[in-house]
Amino acid sequence: MGAGPILEVTGLYKNFGGVQAISDLNFILNPGELLGVIGPNGSGKTTAVNLITGFVKPTEGEILFKGEAITGMAPHKIVRRGISRTFQMVKPFYQLPAFKNMIIPLYSPRVKKMRGGKYGDRDAVALDLLEEVGFERDSMVAFKSAGALPQGYLKRLELAKAIALNPELMILDELFSGLSLAEVAGIVPIIEKLRFQGKTLIMIEHRLKELFRIADRVLVLNYGQKIAEGDASQVMDRPEVKKAYLGAE
C-alpha cells in the first residue's frame, strides 16, 4: 500500500445551471479506510459520487486518486484506474440470468489486464464472484433471471459487479436502502471481507445505525457543503448535524 492518501478532494464545486449542488467540498481518504457519507436528501451525496467517478464534470476543484489528477476524466477511464461504484437505483438487465449480468464488467479492459490478457471462462468467474457475495451455488439462484430476484439479491449483484472490476476504491451509493435488517446483516460480512482484502470504501447511507457500526469516519453533507467530519459519535453530537437532519429547534 502506497504512502499518502488514496483520494484527495480539494475545493470541489458543482453548479447545475443555477443550482449549486456542491460547494467547497474538501476531504482526504486514506487507504483501507471506510468513510461514511451522510446527509439529508438532496444534500449532494450522489452528486459528489458522480463527480469523483467522472459521470459529472466539476465546475471547479481538483480530485486526486493515488496522487494522480482524475478531475474531468472520462468515467470509463476512472473505472480502469481502480475506482468502482454502485448505483442507488439498481437497474440490472432484467431478462438476463443473474450471472450473465456479470459478463459486462468481466468484459472490461481492466479485468483483461489483470488476468494477463486472457479473459478465461467468464461464466465460471461470474459464478464464483456471485458465490462470494452470497449467491448460494446449490440453490442455483445465480441462474435465475434478474427480474425474478428480490431486492437483497439485486443489491448483492450490483456489489458483485463492482467487485468484479477488482477496484482499490469502492463507492457504494445507498447499498442498504430497501433492505430488511436481516438482509443488511447478511451483506455486512461481505463489506468486512472487502476491507480485509485491503480495499478502501466510501459508503453513502441513510441507515445510520448500520453504517456507524462499520465506518471509521463519517462525513456529513448538507445543501452541498460539508458541515461535519470525524468519528461517528462525535459527528452526531454536533448541533449543525442535528439541525440538518431534524430541523431547527
Next chain:
Amino acid sequence: MLLGTLVYGLINSVVLALMAMGFNLTFGISGVANFAYGAMYIFSAYACWILANIFHFPFWIAIMASILFTTLLGSLMYRFVLLRVRGQVLSEVIATFGIGLAILELFRHLGFIGFEYTLPVFIDHSFMIADTYVDMQRILIVVAGALLVAGLWVFTHHTALGLAFRGIAQDERTALTLGIDSDWIGMLSVAFGCGLAAVAAVVIIPLGSISPGEGYEVLIKALAVCIIGGLGSTGGVIVASVIVGFAERFTDTYIGSHWTMIVSLAAILIVLAVKPSGLFGKQKELDERI
C-alpha cells in the same frame, strides 16, 4: 445586389425558423421527435386547399380550419399511437416516421400534384426595397415570424400552460410531482408542434406550390436547423435559421444556386464536428440522466 441579398436572406431565415419552430418545440417540451412533422405541414396545406377550392369556404375560414385540423391530427396521433410507445425511442421514431410516410405518399398517390395546388397570397402587392422587388407575402412572413416568436415567448413565460410546458421541459419528474400531467402535456406538445407546422405552411406555401415532396424538404430543413441550433432551444433555432438563411442566400447570389444545399450540409457537418449538440444545445448526455 447586396441589399437585396440581405433582405432575401432575412426572409429565408424567417422561413426556416417558422419551419423548424414546431418540431423544436415538441421535442423541447416532451422529448418526442415528431418525424411526421413534414407530413403535418403538407397536410394542413392540402386541407386548406381542399376546403377553399372544393368546399368553397372563404379563404380565412379555410386557414383557421386547416390549422385546427392539423392540430387535431397531431393530438390523435399522440393519443392513439405515441401514447402506447411513449418512452421507447425506437418505437416513437418509427411510428411517427411511418405515419408521416403514409400521409405524404397517400397524397401523392391520390394525385394531388400540379401547379393548381397552391394557396393564394394574402395580399397581392410588391414593394421596392433599394433595388429589389419584395412581395407583400414575404413581408407578411417576416411579420408572422416575429409575432410567432413574441407570442411563444409570452405564452411560455406568462400563461399557466406555457409555464407548465417549460416545467416539463426542464425536469419532468418534478413537474409530475407538482401535478402536471405528463401524458396530457405530451399530447399538447405534439398538437402544438403540428399546429405551428400548419401556421408555417399557410404562410409559406403561397410562395410556391404544394407537393408531397415539399413535405420531405420541410422535414430536412427543420431537422437541419434543429441540429445546428440545438434541439430544444428556441434561441438556437433562431440563430441557426439566421446563419443558414443568410448563408444560403449569399451562396445563391454570389456562388451559384446549386451550392446552397452543400452549404447547409457543410454547416451540419461542422457543427457536428465542433459542437455536436448544436450551437445552443444542452444535450449533455450523462448529466441529464444521473
Next chain:
Amino acid sequence: MLYLSAPRLVPVLGFLLLPIFLNAYWQKVFLSVAVFGLLAISWDILAQSGMISLGQALFFGVGAYAAGTLNHYFGWHPLVTLPLASIFGGLICTGVLLPVLRLRGVYFSMVTLIIPLMLVRIVEATKVFGGTEGLSGIDALPSHWLEIYLVALVLLGALFGFRRMMDSDYGLVLKGIADNDRSVINAGINIYWFKAQALFISSSIGAFSGAFMTHVYMFVGMPVFALDYSILPIAAAVVGGPGTLAGAVLGACILVPLSEILRGIGGLRIVLYGLFLVVFIVGLPEGIFHFIQRKYHQFERWVEVD
C-alpha cells in the same frame, strides 16, 4: 436433432436452391430480397446496439458510389471493388456519424435521415460523379450465377455469423449499451468505441449491398440515396421481428416479393409500408419471427432421455 437444425436448414437450403427454379425476372427479385435482407440485418445490428438508423440509404449509396467510381475511374474489377467499397464505405459512414454517437439517440436518427437526402440534391446540383445521369457502363460480375450465389452466401454468412456475434459476450456488451449505457460505462468500457464498431460493421454491410447492386445494374446514380432504401429495411426488420437478424431476413423475404406483386398499385405501396411500420411497431413489436419461434417451440414432441 432435426428439430433444432430444421429452422436453420430452411433458409440455407431455400436461398441456395431456390434460384435454380426461378425465371430471370424472379431471380432479379431474389437479388433484391438478398440486398434488402442485408440492409435489414445492418439496421437490426444498429438497433440492437441502441442506434436507430433512418438512413440505410446512406450506407447503400456510399457503397454504391464507392464501387462505381473505383470501377469507372480506375477500371478495377468488381471482385476487387466489392470488398474495397464495403470497407471504405464503412469507414466513411462511421467517420461522418462519429460525432453523433455521443448525443441522444434521436440525433442519430435525425442525422441519418437527412444526410442521404441532402446528398441526392448535392449530386444533382454539383454534377459530381456523373450528376443526374450517374455513372454507367460499370462492369458486371463475371457470371450470372456468381452474382446470385455471391450475394446469397454473403447473406447467409451475415445472418448466421452476426447472429452468433450478437449472442456472444461481445453482443451482450452492445445490447447492454442500448439498454443501460450508464451501467456499461461503469464497468470501465468505452461505449463510444463499441458503438463505433457496431456502426462500422453495419455500414460496411450496407455499403456492400450498395456496391453489389451497382455491379448488378451496371450503373450508379442519385437514386441510390433514395428514401426507399432507408424505409424498406426498417419495415422488413420491424415486421419480421427486430432484435433477431433472422426476423430482418424474414421481413425482407415477405416484403420485397410483396412489393413486386403490388407494383401495380404504385405509390400506395409506400403508404402501406408506412402503415405496416406503425401497426407493427405499436401492436406487434416482437414481429413475425418471434411469433413463429414461439409457436415452433410450443409443439409437443417426444424427446429421448438417455
